[in-house]
Amino acid sequence: MMSLASKAGRAGRAWKALQTRSLSAATTDKVGPTSASTSTSTSTTTTTTSAAGGTKEDHGPAHLYDVTPRDGIQNEKTVLSVDQKIQLLELIAESNPSAIEVCSFVREDLVPAMAGAADLCDALRESEWAKAAKGRGMRFGGLVPNLRGYESFRKAGMARGADSPAVLDFITCLVSCTESHSKANVRMSIKDAMAMTxxxxxSATSDGFGVRGYASLAFECPFEGIVDMDVVLRVVDMYMGVDAEVIVLADTLGQTNPEHVYQLVTRAARHFPIERLGLHMHNANSRAAENVMAGAELGVRHIDSSIGGAGGCNFIPDAKGNISTEAVLAVMAHLGIPHSMDESAMQRANAFLAKSLSRELEGPTKLDFLQAAAN
Ligand SMILES: CC(C)(COP(=O)([O-])OP(=O)([O-])OC[C@H]1O[C@@H](n2cnc3c(N)ncnc32)[C@H](O)[C@@H]1OP(=O)([O-])[O-])[C@@H](O)C(=O)NCCC(=O)NCCSC(=O)C[C@@](C)(O)CC(=O)[O-]
Known part of the structure; x- marks a missing residue:
């Protein structure tokens, strides 16, 4: 059995790798709207005066996690080909998020848009742009709900010798925080889903892959209403026990509000370092940007989004899209939080996805609540 000290060491190393990536992104990549803020730094602390006004502790740059190729398109009627997915991935990589969720290893009969994950990983392995992106520190992950999915992930993503390093870097796991959604989504009770996860x-950790853990339905459930925070915190504790590098609180339904985000993040941060907490917001009630702002003001820096706000869980009735990356960047600009994104490349990815899905997506966003806050 692994000792507590070695567990802590492993988690610390994973966190350090993420920090190194973000620092190099902040200094060498195209850095976002730093002009919106002025920083003063000492060896131990940094304070920032943001466009929002006031001085706050600096929790560092944002780590944007692009979920477009997975959550963004998993529930679309139009199923993209492997070739289209590779083109989309290339455009997203040009936009320079910290990491991209490439695909999922689930039952193709249940989620047909995610079929062909192994072929997609093979194509990614051969792509020069992907090698270059990984050379810059970008990381690729895939959603894995069970051991059968993990075997497929491992086969598709692992290193195949010195000339063919691992194409996938980490798994994303999910545990729903309500029984009804857990059974609908992964056909397991919460207890069984936690044990499986x-x-x-x-297995992923011992094979050298990172783990990103999701507490899905962490706020409100379409079947059970407001979710018990104690259940969410039990899921957070489970992820701590398996050395997850990031634990993400997900508003899968997209109906939460900043007060709830404030309360849950504050409680979760007593269990797990806030620098390693993430938020995954859907936007059914048009408050996802406010919710991200509430989390970011507390210090959350791992933020999921999709290009143009595409997305939705297949097992939520009338699911609505993720917060758009465009909206996240507007919030980051408002708060003066630097990021690595290239906004013009993001617009190219948006145009490509809209054309591929034959529908309009959100563009660069003017957020009314930010306008109001600025006045
Ligand atoms: C979880 C399972 C796989 C359980 O599926 P199951 O049917 O309960 O699994 P099983 O162990 O009973 O096996 C039944 C058959 O499925 C096969 N099987 C078993 N596992 C797999 C696998 N991984 N991939 C491919 N095939 C699989 C297995 O081999 C067997 O095949 P047979 O022997 O009958 O031919 C299934 O319910 C499933 O695929 N669910 C879809 C989950 C999903 O993709 N949900 C949407 C994404 S989650 C989300 O959007 C939320 C998130 C993360 O974004 C954050 C948020 O907003 O909250």
Whole structure:
């Protein structure tokens, strides 16, 4: 059994790798709207005066996690070909998020848009742009709900010798925080899903992959209403026990509000370092940007989004899209939080996806609540 000290060491190393990536992104990549803020730094602390006004502790740059190729398109009627997915991935990589969720290893009959994950990973392995992106520190992940999915992930993503390093870097795991959604989504009770996730995460860690853990339905459930925070915190604790590098609180339904975000993040941060907490917001009630702002003001820096706000869980009735990357960047600009994104490349990805799906997506966003806050 792994000792607590070695567990802490492993988690610390994973966190350090993420920090190194973000620091190099902030200094060498195209850095976002730093002009919106002025910083003073000492060896131990940094304070920032943001466009929002006031001085706050600096929790560092944002780590934007692009979920477009997975959550963004998993529930679309139009199924993209492997070739279209590779083109989309290339454009997203040009936009320079910290990491991209490339695909999922789930039942193709249940989520047909995610079929062909192995072929997609093979194509990614051969792509020069992907090698270059990984050389810059970008990381690729895939969603894995069970051990069968993990076997497929491993085969598709692992290193195949010195000339063919691992194409996938980490798994994303999910545990729903309500029984009804857990059964609808992964056909397991919460208890069984937690036990399965522990096994999957332990296998991934011992094979050298990172683990990003999701507490899905962490706020409100379409079947059960407001979610019990104690259940969410038990899921957070489970992820801590398996050395997850980031634990993400997900508003899968997209109906939460900043007060709830404030309360849950504050409680979760007593269990797990806030620098390693993430938010995954859907936008059914048009408050996702406010919710991200509430989390970012507390210090959350791992933020999921999709290009143009595409997306939605297949097992939520009438699911609505993710917060758009465009809206996240507007919030980051408002708060003076630097990021690595190239906005013109993001617009190219948006145009490509809209054309591929034959529908309009959100563009660069003027957020009314930010306008109001600025006045
Ligand atoms: C979880 C399972 C796989 C359980 O599926 P199951 O049917 O309960 O699995 P099973 O162990 O009973 O096996 C039944 C059959 O499925 C096969 N099987 C078993 N596992 C797999 C696998 N991984 N990939 C491919 N095939 C699989 C297995 O081999 C067997 O095949 P047979 O022997 O009958 O031919 C299934 O319910 C499933 O695929 N669900 C879809 C989950 C999903 O993709 N949900 C949407 C994404 S989650 C989300 O959007 C939320 C998130 C993360 O974005 C954050 C948020 O907003 O909250």
């Amino acid at each position: 522990q096994k999957v995460a332990q």
